[in-house]
Amino acid sequence: MVTRKRVSPAVTDQPDSDLANGKPRSSRLIRTAAVTIGLLIAIVVAFVIIRVVVDWPSILDGTDPDDDFAERYVDNPWRAYLHIGPGLVYLLGAPLQLSRRFRARHYTVHRRLGRVLLACALLGATFALLFGIPLAWGGAGESVATVVFGCWFIACLVLAFRAIRRDDVPQHRRWMIRAFAVGVGIGTIRIWVGIFEGIEQAMSGGTTPTAPDPTMFAIAFWLAFTMHVAIGEWWLRRTPALSG
Ligand code: HEM
Numbered sequence: 720m721v722t723r724k725r726v727s728p729a730v731t732d733q734p735d736s737d738l739a740n741g742k743p744r745s746s747r748l749i750r751t752a753a754v755t756i757g758l759l760i761a762i763v764v765a766f767v768i769i770r771v772v773v774d775w776p777s778i779l780d781g782t783d784p785d786d787d788f789a790e791r792y793v794d795n796p797w798r799a800y801l802h803i804g805p806g807l808v809y810l811l812g813a814p815l816q817l818s819r820r821f822r823a824r825h826y827t828v829h830r831r832l833g834r835v836l837l838a839c840a841l842l843g844a845t846f847a848l849l850f851g852i853p854l855a856w857g858g859a860g861e862s863v864a865t866v867v868f869g870c871w872f873i874a875c876l877v878l879a880f881r882a883i884r885r886d887d888v889p890q891h892r893r894w895m896i897r898a899f900a901v902g903v904g905i906g907t908i909r910i911w912v913g914i915f916e917g918i919e920q921a922m923s924g925g926t927t928p929t930a931p932d933p934t935m936f937a938i939a940f941w942l943a944f945t946m947h948v949a950i951g952e953w954w955l956r957r958t959p960a961l962s963g
Contacts, residue, residue, distance in 0.1 A: 900951025
């Protein structure tokens with residue numbers, strides 16, 4: 720049996736952001752990122768609650784919901800909730816894993832929790848493809864976005880796992896940050912959908928749309944995920960950890 724040497728990130732991966740490029744640690748940047756991530760996760764949690772409240776009475780009663788948007792979730796509960804449930808667990812646990820303080824203090828927990836969250840993220844992403852390709856509200860535009868960013872999300876997770884198997888902590892950190900940047904983009908999709916619905920409402924003289932416009936929904940996917948991939952790359956340049 721090969722015995723793997725585990726090196727604590729407290730030793731090898733210390734500067735998440737301190738002394739990046741010789742600059743002093745930017746705690747304000749980290750605070751801003753933490754608050755933004757907190758808000759995005761809160762948005763996702765709110766939409767998970769809305770889904771559960773709207774879908775589950777119909778799923779349990781075997782009845783059809785009133786709106787077409789919800790019907791896809793009610794008619795395909797396994798696909799939908801094997802995406803949403805594990806995805807939510809990943810999204811709630813990942814910020815803890817990315818916290819340098821948490822890793823340094825609880826490295827064993829970081830490793831164990833990491834395996835659970837990795838499994839949840841892969842499961843959630845697989846069901847994102849199984850739900851999002853055939854059943855996308857936003858049609859082909861959303862399906863293609865789901866394939867592009869869903870596969871990118873899975874690739875980042877797999878590469879992060881491979882990196883840590885060879886004890887390459889800086890590369891592990893980089894790929895996990897890339898994956899998280901995509902995952903938390905789900906909250907930004909909802910912000911774009913809200914903006915588009917606001918514009919639609921204003922243009923139609925105040926009528927509240929019952930469901931998002933499909934084209935706008937697809938555009939929201941592309942805008943949010945592209946932004947998040949770019950921001951992830953920017954973050955990695957701004958906060959290179961050692962040689963990572
Ligand atoms: C990582 C954590 C994730 C969480 C917590 C999550 C959560 C959710 C939620 C709550 C919905 C329902 C949306 C609504 O009612 O407005 C949803 C739908 C969906 N998600 Fe995710 N998601 C995650 C990641 C992803 C990823 C990485 C992809 C692929 C790029 C993805 C693709 C989709 C698709 C295609 C839908 C269906 C949208 C529709 O047409 O109704 N999700 N997700």
